[in-house]
Amino acid sequence: MHWDVLRGSFLAVVLLLGAGCGQADRFAEGWDQGGTLHEATMRDWAFAVDTNRLASSADFVRERIPDVPEEALPIISALVEKCLSDMSLRFAVDYVKAHEKLDYCFDYTERMLGRLEQEYANQARATE
Template sequence: MLKDVLRGSFLAVVLLLGAGCGEADRFAKGWDQGGTLHEATMRDWAFAVDANRLATSADFVRERIPDMPEEGVPISSALVEKCLSDMSLRFAVDYVKAHEKLDYCFDYTERMLGRLEQEYASQARATE
């Protein structure tokens, strides 16, 4: 169920965002390659570089939602990375693995995509 909601929400958001936005520098070619934090602790995640966290998040997204179209991977990965990074700053501990928090972060991603979809739909109606 979560996979279906994420796929539907991200597609609407991607289409709306893609209508007038260029590719952000954060998503330069190869941004989703080379992540090494799959077994990282929350402490390791907190001190990892942004590019590694983002690339690892892309791997998590592709693993959890293998049939997600590539257009949805950047925004979903960015939201998962933000969630894990925010958590890691509060709970930078060695006894919790970052991947153990993925259920929460995928729920967060679903909620945020829903909010973005509503916001862009509202803005689209306002400009008509």
């Protein structure tokens, strides 16, 4: 994966969080701790609370990208959580584990970050 998109994308993080990526306190202190869905089925993921899905996603991100910048962790985790949650609502089954869908969700996250970065660049050029 090309995580170069993360370099200098702090503003994209701010834009996404400011655009209402979830509840206002979604990233309150400790948001990335206590996830218990590492072996959850897609059905379990679908019925889990948002805070548990987000914290578990943060764990997945840290596992896959050990050197992830702390300022990028919220946006990457939120995108991975969104992808898994969207999939779990369509395929809430007990025979597929959520972590089995991480390759797809990390590809999705990389595409979304690329789009955010491009959108930010377009807006910056338009205001010059």
